Amino acid sequence: MLREDQWVAIEALVADKRRALVVKRTGWGKSAV
Numbered sequence: 255m256l257r258e259d260q261w262v263a264i265e266a267l268v269a270d271k272r273r274a275l276v277v278k279r280t281g282w283g284k285s286a287v
Contacts, residue, residue: 263287274287
């Protein structure tokens with residue numbers, strides 16, 4: 255299950271074809287993005 259913020263990052267990468275820098279705490283799920 256992905257978090258809302260993870261979906262925002264994925265959408266920016268895939269749908270909008272933008273680069274994204276994800277800086278979050280350990281355990282947030284950055285590798286899922």
